[in-house]
Amino acid sequence: TFELAKSSVAPIPSVVPSLPEYQTVTETGTRTLWVVFVLMTIAAIVFSGLSWNIPIAKRLYHVITTIIVVTAAISYFAMATGHGIAYNHVVERESHKHVPDTTHDIYRQVFWARYVDWSITTPLLLLDLCLLAGMNGGNILIAIVADLIMILTGLFAAFGSEGTPQKWGWYTIACIAYLVIIWQLAYHGRATAQAKGGKVGKFFAAIGGYTLVLWTLYPIIWGIADGSRKMSIDEEIIAYAVLDVLAKGVFGAWLLFTHASMPESNVEIGGFWSQGLSGEG
């Protein structure tokens, strides 16, 4: 019987499978998410307050910019309370000399609530800039659709499997869409803004350049954090938090305060935008 028991013991595997690794948010990340929630809420109150003394027909930038920070506040509330987060299963291959290849399971959190936020807020940020430049409807539509393609293919990239074309394939498609946006703003936007006159041309070049620099940091952070997993979840949260405050809060304040002292930046409201508004200004 002793012999029987001995032979029924499973052989010890030559390669011990390693335990899965979970890459998750910690207290630092959660605290950061709450801070941004508060900042965006304050921005929403300030931006809507700024429209108080402004005739309804001239509030378009205020309306757009307030929706942007309200959306961000909602998305940060979701993420801070643990909503809008899913795990991406990454199978990492480890090859060592003299040892057979082993695989290592990694489960990394993807904050998909960001992409919901971005798919609402980035088209609106672009709308702010396109209206400031006085771009035509066709070019505005191209910029906004390219933006939606960029964000949604970026979401697919975030859930892409490594070792397949999914992750970096989607990332490449998103980057091409981003180039379309840059083309619309830097080429068509700049030209129409300059045609509108000195002040608007200069302001558009300044706020457009600021936007270009900030927006370009998003795919860089994405590549280091989500793409290559060289940043912890907390570091990723902090990087995006800083960028979001600059790209939404500081951008919005700059736009609304400058607009207040620059009548040339008024949107020439026509067609359906002004239905029922004439005479209220």
Ligand code: RET
């Ligand atoms: C992703 C990954 C795929 C490649 C590219 C990206 C670009 C994202 C951008 C986001 C901008 C967000 C803003 C948020 C609001 O504050 C989706 C990261 C190109 C440009 C401005």
